[in-house]
Amino acid sequence: ETGVTQTPRHLVMGMTNKKSLKCEQHLGHNAMYWYKQSAKKPLELMFVYSLEERVENNSVPSRFSPECPNSSHLFLHLHTLQPEDSALYLCASSQEWAAYNEQFFGPGTRLTVL
Amino acid sequence: AQTVTQSQPEMSVQEAETVTLSCTYDTSENNYYLFWYKQPPSRQMILVIRQEAYKQQNATENRFSVNFQKAAKSFSLKISDSQLGDTAMYFCAFSLPTLNFGNEKLTFGTGTRLTIIP
Numbered sequence: 544e545t546g547v548t549q550t551p552r553h554l555v556m557g558m559t560n561k562k563s564l565k566c567e568q569h570l571g572h573n574a575m576y577w578y579k580q581s582a583k584k585p586l587e588l589m590f591v592y593s594l595e596e597r598v599e600n601n602s603v604p605s606r607f608s609p610e611c612p613n614s615s616h617l618f619l620h621l622h623t624l625q626p627e628d629s630a631l632y633l634c635a636s637s638q639e640w641a642a643y644n645e646q647f648f649g650p651g652t653r654l655t656v657l
Numbered sequence: 658a659q660t661v662t663q664s665q666p667e668m669s670v671q672e673a674e675t676v677t678l679s680c681t682y683d684t685s686e687n688n689y690y691l692f693w694y695k696q697p698p699s700r701q702m703i704l705v706i707r708q709e710a711y712k713q714q715n716a717t718e719n720r721f722s723v724n725f726q727k728a729a730k731s732f733s734l735k736i737s738d739s740q741l742g743d744t745a746m747y748f749c750a751f752s753l754p755t756l757n758f759g760n761e762k763l764t765f766g767t768g769t770r771l772t773i774i775p
Binding site for chain 1: 690699768
């Protein structure tokens with residue numbers, strides 16, 4: 544596997560379910576990101592990890608919980624989601640957490656909340 | 658807060674023609690970075706081109722070039738000799754270097770869906 548991978552690619556869940564999205568990067572990068580992509584809206588940055596240190600984003604509801612056990616893996620734990628949380632969730636990584644760095648994106652997880 | 662505006666939700670052009678995608682942004686800072694990312698259908702988003710604001714020369718990557726107008730806060734993408742593989746969503750993005758951890762984030766526009774017609 545090369546680049547940034549995400550599993551699962553598609554997920555359908557009920558509002559009472561608990562699920563997790565997984566992201567893995569094989570690029571040796573030190574920064575990883577979760578984005579939410581909704582139709583006709585800009586990509587929304589949800590969380591950033593740099594060298595496994597997390598940046599809080601106060602606008603993200605607590606029903607989304609990130610976890611970064613090491614610099615290669617990133618999880619997004621989901622619980623009691625709402626239908627408006629249905630979206631494409633993208634993971635990305637970059638060499639460093641710096642403005643100039645190119646971000647490498649995964650293919651995304653298409654989430655549908657019923 | 659920085660904002661990025663892409664005023665063209667959709668565009669289409671014949672293969673081999675040249676197309677220009679527009680992007681404007683709003684910031685009071687002098688030093689920043691601008692990017693164009695491409696998201697092909699059902700494929701991963703990739704960087705097309707980037708520009709440092711302190712560089713006056715427009716960035717170029719093969720068939721892709723930008724027209725960076727700093728005073729006008731405009732950052733358009735020109736695709737020359739368009740190919741079918743250029744069909745994708747194109748996102749303009751802005752990033753501001755700061756000393757505060759967590760503030761160096763990419764701010765994206767809403768995207769332009771470009772279709773290359775055979």
